[in-house]
Amino acid sequence: MRTLGPCRIDSPLAARLGERETTQHSVVEEDRILFDDTISMAGARGLPVDQLPSLEPGGPRKRIYFDPAKTRVGIVTCGGLCPGLNDVIRGLVLELSRHYGVRRIVGFRNGYRGFIPRYGEDVVDLTAEVVQHIDDEGGTILGTSRGEQDPEEVVDALERLNINILFVIGGDGTIRGAMEIVRVVGERGLKVAVVGIPKTIDNDIPYIDQSFGFQTAMAEATKSIHAASVEARSAPGGIGLVKLMGRHSGFIACYSTLAKDDADYVLIPEVPFALDGERGFLEHLRRRVTERGHAVVVVAEGAGQEHVEGEAPGTDASGNVRFGDIGRLLRRLITEHFDAHGTECNVRYFDPSYAIRSVPANPFDSAYCLRLAHAAVHAAMAGRTEVIVARRRRRFVHMPMPLAVSRRNHVDPLGDLWLSVLEATGQPVRFQ
Numbered sequence: 001m002r003t004l005g006p007c008r009i010d011s012p013l014a015a016r017l018g019e020r021e022t023t024q025h026s027v028v029e030e031d032r033i034l035f036d037d038t039i040s041m042a043g044a045r046g047l048p049v050d051q052l053p054s055l056e057p058g059g060p061r062k063r064i065y066f067d068p069a070k071t072r073v074g075i076v077t078c079g080g081l082c083p084g085l086n087d088v089i090r091g092l093v094l095e096l097s098r099h100y101g102v103r104r105i106v107g108f109r110n111g112y113r114g115f116i117p118r119y120g121e122d123v124v125d126l127t128a129e130v131v132q133h134i135d136d137e138g139g140t141i142l143g144t145s146r147g148e149q150d151p152e153e154v155v156d157a158l159e160r161l162n163i164n165i166l167f168v169i170g171g172d173g174t175i176r177g178a179m180e181i182v183r184v185v186g187e188r189g190l191k192v193a194v195v196g197i198p199k200t201i202d203n204d205i206p207y208i209d210q211s212f213g214f215q216t217a218m219a220e221a222t223k224s225i226h227a228a229s230v231e232a233r234s235a236p237g238g239i240g241l242v243k244l245m246g247r248h249s250g251f252i253a254c255y256s257t258l259a260k261d262d263a264d265y266v267l268i269p270e271v272p273f274a275l276d277g278e279r280g281f282l283e284h285l286r287r288r289v290t291e292r293g294h295a296v297v298v299v300a301e302g303a304g305q306e307h308v309e310g311e312a313p314g315t316d317a318s319g320n321v322r323f324g325d326i327g328r329l330l331r332r333l334i335t336e337h338f339d340a341h342g343t344e345c346n347v348r349y350f351d352p353s354y355a356i357r358s359v360p361a362n363p364f365d366s367a368y369c370l371r372l373a374h375a376a377v378h379a380a381m382a383g384r385t386e387v388i389v390a391r392r393r394r395r396f397v398h399m400p401m402p403l404a405v406s407r408r409n410h411v412d413p414l415g416d417l418w419l420s421v422l423e424a425t426g427q428p429v430r431f432q
């Protein structure tokens with residue numbers, strides 16, 4: 001675990017902590033949270049207990065590293081929108097100002113470009129009054145962006161503004177960017193803590209229970225699935241086709257399908273599928289519509305990319321792959337396949353796209369965001385750096401940033417979530 005140094009300052013929160021012990025709800029600082037969650041997983045490592053992989057617990061410390069009266073804090077949001085960004089900003093500002101007594105908090109505008117002078121973005125002063133009601137709205141009051149920025153210039157800005165703590169709210173790219181900032185901070189011998197709050201509606205950050213905003217986005221997606229079902233049931237040969245976000249991971253498609261239980265097929269990036277042939281998706285769909293009169297298909301944007309021809313696989317400003325449009329392709333191929341067999345079909349195509357991530361967080365996500373923000377402030381004030389705060393097996397932990405970007409969280413085709421999807425839809429294990 002990386003820390004800036006020993007904690008010598010009594011925390012303003014110390015009085016609230018009492019004599020806590022490790023329980024099923026809380027872990028004292030000297031204790032550790034085991035990384036593995038079954039005896040066999042831990043046993044497979046064949047290590048003595050003190051060498052088992054573990055994580056530092058999150059939460060307030062009695063002694064802290066930074067003197068609140070002298071501490072300056074920066075906050076930035078990067079990458080795509082996610083429900084709850086404003087809740088996290090609000091939670092950070094309120095915890096810092098009201099409980100730790102930090103007096104100077106600034107927000108950088110529009111992601112990492114907010115640090116770079118040539119973009120001319122001014123920093124925003126963040127006070128309890130400014131953030132009080134921002135959680136009523138979706139989006140981020142700070143704005144966000146994609147696109148590479150020079151970490152040397154970012155750290156120049158941190159030095160110019162005397163920032164001691166930087167909170168980065170973003171996905172895997174943002175965390176990689178934060179690691180670059182940590183590297184430059186180290187090279188310059190600065191004492192700046194960089195703490196991340198992981199954000200992704202795709203739920204693709206590994207090792208955490210669930211990312212904030214996922215539940216809200218998934219709930220929003222159910223509205224399109226329901227509408228697709230209504231449309232499909234109201235037309236002869238009705239097919240409701242819903243394309244949902246999910247570049248590499250199909251969690252939104254899976255969970256929103258389970259929540260609504262209206263879909264007959266779910267197609268996700270993790271499970272390849274054949275389109276043609278007797279046992280391919282198109283013919284299976286045609287048979288189902290012939291038997292039942294209608295069907296609903298949910299497809300994640302990253303699914304079936306091997307079928308999307310003719311669209312150059314470009315990248316966005318951050319280098320993320322831009323996928324071909326599997327939704328439009330399916331709409332065309334379904335119609336052509338049904339026509340070729342003389343089977344009537346009426347495809348109703350739904351692409352809710354940004355609508356599922358631009359909404360305010362639901363109450364569960366709002367509460368979660370607030371708790372993540374508290375954990376992030378506790379970590380940073382205690383001098384932790386190059387960590388994200390995360391909820392793992394219902395405990396708040398400090399996860400090293402390199403671990404958080406070491407892999408991507410995927411729907412396991414052999415796991416219980418996909419099994420539930422197969423059971424709910426009745427689709428075959430494979431289209432081949």
Ligand SMILES: Nc1ncnc2c1ncn2[C@@H]1O[C@H](COP(=O)(O)OP(=O)(O)OP(=O)(O)O)[C@@H](O)[C@H]1O
Binds near residue numbers: 170
């Ligand atoms: N490998 C990297 N090294 C340094 N900076 C990076 C790296 N990858 C991405 N970034 C920067 O982090 C910021 C956000 O990255 P990106 O657009 O990939 O979003 P993200 O944080 O992954 O969120 P999302 O889940 O929406 O994709 C951008 O400014 C980008 O340039």
Ligand SMILES: O=P(O)(O)OC[C@H]1O[C@](O)(CO)[C@@H](O)[C@@H]1O
Binds near residue numbers: 080357
């Ligand atoms: O159009 P944008 O803002 O680049 O974002 C699209 C991407 O963002 C994500 O929601 C991840 O944040 C992906 O599911 C999607 O591919």
Ligand SMILES: [Mg+2]
Binds near residue numbers: 320
């Ligand atoms: Mg990303």
